[in-house]
Amino acid sequence: MKKDREYNPLFFLSERLEFPPIETANSEGLLAVGGDLSPERLLLAYQNGIFPWFNEDSLILWWSPDPRMVLFPNKIRISKSMKKVLASGQFTLTKNTCFEEVLLQCATVKRLGQQGTWITEDMKKAYLELHETGLAKSYEVWQKGVLVGGLYGVDLGHVFCGESMFSAVSNASKFAFIHLAQELESKNYRVIDCQLHTKHLESLGAEEIPRNEFIKLLS
Structure with missing residues (x-):
């Protein structure tokens, strides 16, 4: 079919x-x-x-x-090395303090096997507008006062639709993603939409589910 x-x-x-x-x-x-x-x-x-x-x-x-890559917040996978990073205090986390900077970093960070960016100028304007409505949100990771990682997405109130994340230093985006999952689990969110499969997301506990199951989670 x-x-x-x-x-x-x-x-x-x-x-x-x-x-x-x-x-x-x-x-x-x-x-x-x-x-x-x-x-x-x-x-x-x-x-x-x-x-x-x-x-x-x-x-x-x-x-x-179809299928759809998602993370159920209670299934976030935290490796032993990441548990040490979380406990070390080397990173601090903020929310929605510099959405535009996170957006720009996600657009410009170099990614293995990828040329250019899908975060076009029109996309930047669109998500900045969405941020102004309160729907698009960012999580920022800092190290010694410098922005070193983060992610942004669209918050539907029961489902968080992840759009992109970046790391300027090792483990920074993982730090943001883990904190996102833990926060959403505490607020009884159903799922984090990761859209498409990557090995990186899979290593953090994300999985593919049939599209019709994802739509039921959205409803």
Whole structure:
């Protein structure tokens, strides 16, 4: 069935705030093209298990992959070495004190095997607007007064949709992610949306679940 979806015609969004059924996404998870990055459309997307991901010279692409990479907060995996880092006091954590700087660092940090960034200028403006509404949040990691890591995402109140994280020094982004998971577990959040599989996220306890299960968690 997944192979059949590869030949589905792409849905081009208009100015109307709508998305096609997520089941019409192709086998890679691509659902729709176009539209805009207004706070209203972004919120509608996240509420329905959809997120934007595209390059600077591309049209806006909207995705809803199946399976979906998630972390159940109570399943966060903390290695022995990270337990030592957490106890060492070498890092401190703040929230929403420098959202724009975290966003810029995530956009510019060099990543193995990746050229350029998907955090385009339009994406930066969009998530800054979303931050101003209180929906987009950042977690910042500091070492001796210097910002050395962090992450940002969209907070739906029961699901946190992670967007990107960065480390300028070893373990800084892990420090932020672990604290995020522990905080969300204490607040009875259902899940952290990690979107797509990476070995790094898997090492922290994230797992792939069927898309329809993820949508149930969103509802």
